[in-house]
Amino acid sequence: MIRVIVVDDQTLVRQGIRSLLDLTDDIEVVGEADDGMAALAAIEEHAPDVVLLDLRMPRHDGIWVLRALRERADDSPPVLVLTTFDNDTLVLDAMRAGACGYLLKDVTLERLTRAIRVLADGGTLISPSITDRLLRAVRRRRPADDDLPAIQRLTEREVEVLRLVAEGYSNREIAQALFLAEGTVKNHVSTMLLKLGARDRTNAVLRALHANILD
Known part of the structure; x- marks a missing residue:
């Protein structure tokens, strides 16, 4: 089983993702968190294989979580950013902070589960559309x-x-x-x-x- 933690400040979103992933045979939601501090505590407690992370949350946001994980040991779980914010700068900041993938919340269950499996297998998920956004954002910054x-x-x-x-x-x-x-x-x-x-x-x-x- 691939063990997953869902981090999102909206209860309905967390419950919705859990319900969808419960339909799969090889993915299990082992914990939830509604902000950055709670996310780190849940990761420490459950040792997930993949973290699904929203970027915009009160108090400590998703970028804060990514940076905190990057400063920890090398065994920190891969992070799949899952958000409604289709923003070039956020995409770039999330990737620079260590995210291994980036999807919008309107993603299909099939695509979400594929992304989770890719990250659990040690891969990254940067779709061509996200690569284009990263390229535009990178070009606006000095290389x-x-x-x-x-x-x-x-x-x-x-x-x-x-x-x-x-x-x-x-x-x-x-x-x-x-x-x-x-x-x-x-x-x-x-x-x-x-x-x-x-x-x-x-x-x-x-x-x-x-x-x-x-x-």
Whole structure:
């Protein structure tokens, strides 16, 4: 079972998501929280595999939660941002703070469960539409001076893998798409992160967006 915590300040939203996920055989909601402080406490108590996180909440919001998790140990669970706020700056801030995926609340159950499974499997979920929004937001900010040289150190295969990472593919899906062993893909991802000096897959995608290789 994939253990999930739902963080949202609206009770009906939390209950709705729980009811929908109860329809699945492999996903279980093990906890809920209505603000950032409660979210950290619930994560500590339940050790979920994935956190569904709203961004706009009273007191401590979703960005605060992401930054707090980033400062913790490396075993912090992956976070899927689930929000009604379709805002370029929020998307970018959430990704910079460590979110592994971003969906709007009008998403279908099928797409939501797929996203949860991708994150639980170690992947990211950045759909093409969200990638476009990130690209526009990144271009409005000054890129890091060392992004381009880092990108240029990537091999052609590593760039292929990075493009699929940006589209939300898990290692298993990348292996299937490129006809590679999953272990080979893991090696490519590790080398890619090392070359880019990226702390995780999302940060690697942001660096690629800076260098305009995901157009």
